[in-house]
Amino acid sequence: MEKILVIDDDSALAQTLKLYFQSKGIDVIVSGTAEEALSAWQNTQPDLVLLDVQLPDLNGPQLLAKAKEMKLEGEVVMITAFQDTEATLHALSLGAIDYLYKPLDLDDLDLLVKKIDLRKKEKEKIDKLTYAISETYKPKQIIGRSKGILNVVKAIVQVSKSPATVLIEGETGTGKELVAQTIHYQATPNEPFMGINCASILANLLESELFGYEKGAFTGATQRRIGKLEYAGHGTLFLDEISELPLELQAKFLRVLQEREFQRIGGVKNIPFRARVIAATNKNLEKLAERGEFREDLYFRLKVFVIKIPPLRERREDIVPLVEYFINQLNLELHKKVKRIPRTYLDALVEYDWPGNVRELQNVLRRAMILTESEVLDFDLRGLSRKNSEKTATSSFDIEDGTPKKLVDVEKEHITNVLRYTKGNYGEACRILGISRPTLRKKIRDYNIPVKS
Incomplete structure (x- = not known):
């Protein structure tokens, strides 16, 4: 915790809180009115806001609503008297995370600050391990940035003229x-x-x-x-x-x-x-x-x-934009507020071969969204790994007509999949394939397998 904004017209209480937190090395800003508070909130960007339910010019919930409109950040804790329960509940519905009754108990306040600090660290960890979903969404769009999809879009433009x-x-x-x-x-x-x-x-x-x-x-x-x-x-x-x-x-x-x-x-x-x-x-x-x-x-x-x-497996760079598109679509459809996806999940989606293509991806995300209750997408990866195993078992046959593939095609495909799995790590790929590094390099050259540097 680095910075706290105290919004209270009780100057004695505000000064007590200021001295208490300053003794702990925390910077404290004090405001006695809603107008002063909004200006201080915008300029100082506090980690925590202690907000009194009753102020001279606005009540606490009204001030909090204005802060939300201005997109001001920081955790908000209401300071309330027992007779202000209704206003406190309104503030909680607007995004306040907790409340404290007057007269304030400093031990309770300490516990609350520690809880907020822990929550902030957990959020930073989630932000580091997850991917933020862009909120741009337009219905019935062709999504993708791969060469294959750009060629499709180019063809659409050309044929639309005739x-x-x-x-x-x-x-x-x-x-x-x-x-x-x-x-x-x-x-x-x-x-x-x-x-x-x-x-x-x-x-x-x-x-x-x-x-x-x-x-x-x-x-x-x-x-x-x-x-x-x-x-x-x-x-x-x-x-x-x-x-x-x-x-x-x-x-x-x-x-x-x-x-x-x-x-x-x-x-x-x-x-x-x-x-x-x-x-x-x-x-x-x-x-x-x-x-x-x-x-x-x-x-x-x-x-x-x-x-x-x-097919989607040939344009994996389109999977992340498609995931963003479908999550935004499903947020509207299912009344959800999913904003992030764990990077481990995103990596699994990119690595999966998607035999059902875009429709399968949409259905997998729909099921995950239905089961997710928080802002971070959650789903079971075992279904994807099982399907990939089933596909591997029949990968020596052509998908289109069921005829057996040539041995060289099967070997090329297997080496390509292993290199993708190991993210281009030759040592790990050689261990999985059971061949030496010179042999691997020769096969990469012979089969003209693209390898990321």
Whole structure:
């Protein structure tokens, strides 16, 4: 404790406190009115403020509220008489940490100062071991500073200037729909954005969802229904998981792209199709086309402008900004006030491979936020380590098609993971791998493995 501000119009009590704390080597400032106190508080930045509940110009809670508005710092302890209980409780609700009754007991005051000193040291320790969360938050933003994400943003800017068809490729959970929405709102913000997931609707219902139908087109069609193609207008039609579109429907949709018109089911009138098409997939459409599982001519129609979103494990520098973004989002959604995350947790999040990508990260943080009651995020790291172990057990197989990897690829991947785990420490890496330092250096050169200096 270095500096205390005493705010009390009882000059005898204020002088007693000043002499008492000065005898302990603590600098003491005394103010008798709220106006003087706010000025002294702002200029001296005390560690502790002893604030009387009743002052000549304002009461204690009113002064504390003004101090909070001015963002003045320092722990506040109320000095109160027994009849001021209501005002004291109000002050505690505004952020005062404790209260003392008059006449003051100096032993109680000593204990309180020691408790505040201990609390300050604990806070400094937490600040040192945790990462402060930036409070900047804007909804539906593409978050990241990696080269991969910057390339995605650059591609969005380029394609937004034209009505070209876009194919977005990326693993599950990478944010393909967000990219599609960003293109739409950059290009045609006042037009409809119509999205449909081709995997979530039965094949016989998918056609009517897309094309709509006329009254009497089939049993149960009691009235005309407008489809997504028509509702999209001059805006955007987003087809998620396009690889799941049935082959017979692919042929019909191909004609829409070629002729820029369609008919409702059971209709005879050609309806112009004016929207931009954005398709998204987590599969390799080229390989599916080679195997006859996806129409090659439709694939060529869709790949006019391709945007590839890299998985989260390939852009680890984006994890910290994403953590900040989601914590701020979840603070609003769950009415929490999480402001810091332990660095050990943050390191674990950066090291984890995120097979579910950004969506998995969001869900992990959501669960942690629900369980956290303080300003410091808290969650169980064992789930991440267990999932990483499971991934390691199957890492010799290609994630996309389940085929075995080449031995050299497995070895390169394992050495890269060990070097990442040891933060580039060659000695520790050699111990884990069971090889000599010259052998490790040779393999790093042979496999062209990037190593942080």
